[in-house]
Amino acid sequence: MRTIKFLLQKEFLQIFRNKSMLPIIFVMPIIQLVVLSFAATYELKEVDMHVVDFDQSDLSRQLVTKLQASGYFHLKSRSRDIDQGIREIQKNEVQLALVIPPHFKKDLRSGKSSSVQMNIDAVDGATAGLIQGYGRSIIQDFNAEIQPRATDVQRSGIAAPGMEVIPASWYNPNLDYIKYMVPGILVVLVSMIGMFLSGMNIVREREIGTIEQLNVTPIKRYQFITGKLLPFWIIALFELGVGLLIAYYGFNIPFVGSALLLFGIAAIFMLVVQGIGLFISTITDTQQQAMFIAWFLMVVFILMGGLFTPIESMPVWAQELAMFNPVAHFIKIMRMVLLKGAGWAEVQHLTGLLSLMAVIILPAAILRYQKSTG
Amino acid sequence: MNIVEVKNISKSYGKTTALDDLSFEVAGGELFGFIGPDGAGKTSLFRILTTLTKPDCGTANVLGMDVIEDYRSLRPLLGYMPGQFALYQDLSVRENMNFFASVFGTSLEENYDLVAPIYSQLEKFEDRLAGALSGGMKQKLALSCALIHKPELLVLDEPTTGVDAVSRQEFWEMLRRLNDEGITVIASTPYMDEAGQCDRVALIDEGNILQIDTPENIVRSFRKPILAVKATSMYRLIKELRGYPWTHSVQPFGEYVHYTEQREEPNIDELEAYLTDAGLSGISIKPTSPDIEDSFIALMKDNHTHG
Incomplete structure (x- = not known):
């Protein structure tokens, strides 16, 4: 037992004397927790976006505004050329090029369907998935908002009843x-x-x-x-x-x-x-x-x-x-x-x-x- | 009484033979030296004597105990100083002393008298880290740490390697003092001029002991007359001497070259004429008496030609 005591004494003396290792031993938990926790996040923040708007209507502008208002997307540049949008992605200027087709407003207002295109930089697959998920859900929201107005024209009535799933996240409610x-x-x-x-x-x-x-x-x-x-x-x-x-x-x-x-x-x-x-x-x-x-x-x-x-x-x-x-x-x-x-x-x-x-x-x-x- | 008895020990690492069928004895109270070049097998031998490694075959008995069977009871009686500085460089002089004293169940105070002549020189650096000491000081500290538990046998592997000439002399004096107090000392060195410090020396080369005797007897056993030869160009002198038909050995020795001949009596005039013909200047040739280095080189030469 005495020998172990002397060995421990010696070890601690050496550990506490090691000027390059000691600070790391004690600063490491703080740095690792702070850096890794904030950096290794799957939340989406401020994705740079290029908008190619062929429609140039109030409805298309509303969609862009809604994306910006979500806080996840930042409108970096716009043009009327899809290739321009892809080039911006290539240059790492933006991660998303959103294409709104011509007659976007006209089609929606007349009850027809229309589609927008999201070109995503998928080098980082996880982030690409997030951009897609967030983008899609905002666009669906937008769709739901304008839908009643569009259908008003054809038939009066409330939104179609259906099943709704309400998720409850346990143990980590805010995910x-x-x-x-x-x-x-x-x-x-x-x-x-x-x-x-x-x-x-x-x-x-x-x-x-x-x-x-x-x-x-x-x-x-x-x-x-x-x-x-x-x-x-x-x-x-x-x-x-x-x-x-x-x-x-x-x-x-x-x-x-x-x-x-x-x-x-x-x-x-x-x-x-x-x-x-x-x-x-x-x-x-x-x-x-x-x-x-x-x-x-x-x-x-x-x-x-x-x-x-x-x-x-x-x-x-x-x-x-x-x-x-x-x-x-x-x-x-x-x-x-x-x-x-x-x-x-x-x-x-x-x-x-x-x-x-x-x-x-x-x-x-x-x-x-x-x-x-x- | 013999403190160390080694019989027919061999040790090899893979295909390299470190020790080749060695046998020798060291008597109690001796200051015994192993002298030989790097790679002669000194360290392997010492590691066997100190129970750190096992021989492939043969037996080694130290202080009446077998180095394999009784290693546990033998270790506390040994003081070992490895060739490589093996104390904690990040601990201070005092901390190293305390640590090694305590693992042997003693303390610096208890055995202070024994280490005092050596340790007193270190006391003013007590708080300095061992890694910051000079080469000579490091060796003194290592010796103090090896001594702190009053060992009966001190085994020192090249304690003077990498130490300046003055400290080397001082170190041998310390060993002599310890020896006078009754501690048997076995030390190795690659420096042949240190042989004279020992009671007996063993010349070792390529895992073989070439000769064991007192330094005086080893010198006396060297029979051939030696000539000390000098010329302005050392390099050319050695070259020409090697080309001389009667040459037995040529060995640089400070500013001279030690030269022995195959003939019983060398002819100085003939040699001088040969060297002058070869175009050398400043030639001086005189007979000289052999020292241990001459003996060792001659023995090594024999060992190489026979083995």
């Missing part, structure tokens, strides 16, 4: 993307500390040769490993606390569930990622190699972990692979506990999976560490 992102980003944050820092720290001892001096001391392997893993385990949980406070006060992320439950699961999750970090350290000789492998794994974990896109919309094989992705499980648990207030009953299955991973990976890494330095 706030930030509320979806923040819990996931917190998971990425603690994973990075676990996988990168503790693994890297062990490789560093080997790289600069201090391991030689340590190996001739009576320090035992388990003491050495505990001394390496525990500091970052503590730092990661501390960071999670800081991150949750920022999320709660800064982003108004609801915290419905139990903090104790969340931290308990986080403690297990840390063992899994630190086990992976330790394992990486046993198969590498330099920090550069360790960094490269850890980064590769991290990207796979994040992209297949449901941070940006729901796992449910992935192909079946990818969903099955996600079973082995601890990051995916913890992101899910975080969202469930934070946003839905899930309790032990709801998350016990996922927690069980994480625990299973911990009891497989950590001992495997320790065993492998002993062999690699025998």
Whole structure:
């Protein structure tokens, strides 16, 4: 026990002395939360639009005004040439070229149908989808507004009765993307500390040769490993606390569930990622190699972990692979506990999976560490 | 009593043989030196003695314990200073000392007397980070850290490499003092002029021990007469000497070239005439007495031709 105490003392001394890493450890949660949450948004803001209006009627102008008034579209330029609109898209001047055909007003007023064309820059598929969705719904609104007036001419009567669907969004009523992102980003944050820092720290001892001096001391392997893993385990949980406070006060992320439950699961999750970090350290000789492998794994974990896109919309094989992705499980648990207030009953299955991973990976890494330095 | 007993040890890394069937003994209280060029196998040997790596075959007994079976009880009795500076550069002098003392279950205060002659020179830099120390100071700190738990055997891998000449001399004096206090010391060095500092030396090359003896005996065993030859152009001198029919060895040695001949007695006049004919100027030839470097080079030459 005394030896572990001295090792911990030494580790913390080194961590707090590292002038380039320490600020990052503590500024990282703030920057990541703020930047990623605001940048990685699926809300649409101020799409630049080119309008090709062949009709030049009050009705066509009304449509353009309505698009502008929505706040999502900004009229950047107009012309009477479709090619001009496409060229503007090519030059990245606008993302949408709206074409209103001739006789637009005449057709609508006489009860005939008319169509407008939206040419969208679809290099970024997600944004293109949003532009299409928002644009279409505004145009449909517009259509509904003018329809009664158009049909007035033919027959008196109210809008046709029909079925109406009224959606109610639970747990995130305003469909706030930030509320979806923040819990996931917190998971990425603690994973990075676990996988990168503790693994890297062990490789560093080997790289600069201090391991030689340590190996001739009576320090035992388990003491050495505990001394390496525990500091970052503590730092990661501390960071999670800081991150949750920022999320709660800064982003108004609801915290419905139990903090104790969340931290308990986080403690297990840390063992899994630190086990992976330790394992990486046993198969590498330099920090550069360790960094490269850890980064590769991290990207796979994040992209297949449901941070940006729901796992449910992935192909079946990818969903099955996600079973082995601890990051995916913890992101899910975080969202469930934070946003839905899930309790032990709801998350016990996922927690069980994480625990299973911990009891497989950590001992495997320790065993492998002993062999690699025998 | 023998502190170290090594029998028929071999070690190879892939196809490279680092140690080739080595055997030797070190008696208690000796200051024992391993001398040999880079890549001779010194570090591999020391890592086996300090339980850091296992030999492919053969046995090594240190302080009466087997380095493989009893490594756990052996480690606290050893002080090891690796060739590469292996302390924490981002910890201060004092923090390094405290850390290594505490993992051995002791403290700087407890064993201060032992390290005092060395550590006292570092005390004014106690708060300086180890990484900011000069080469000589780093070595003193490393020695202090290796000593802090009162080891019975001190193993030092090239402690004077990368250290200036004055500090090197100082370092050997410190080792001698520790040795006088009863600590057995095994040190390696690539510098042959340091051989004289040891009680006994082993000349090692390509994983073989060429000779083990006191420095005096090693020099005495060198039988061939040596000529120190000088000329204005060193490069041309070596070239011409190598072309001389009676040449046995030619070795630059400061401003002179040490030259030995295949014949029992070299003919100085004949050699001078040969060199003058070759167009060299400023020629001076005089007999000189061999030192350990001559012996080592001769032994190495034999080793290469026979092995």
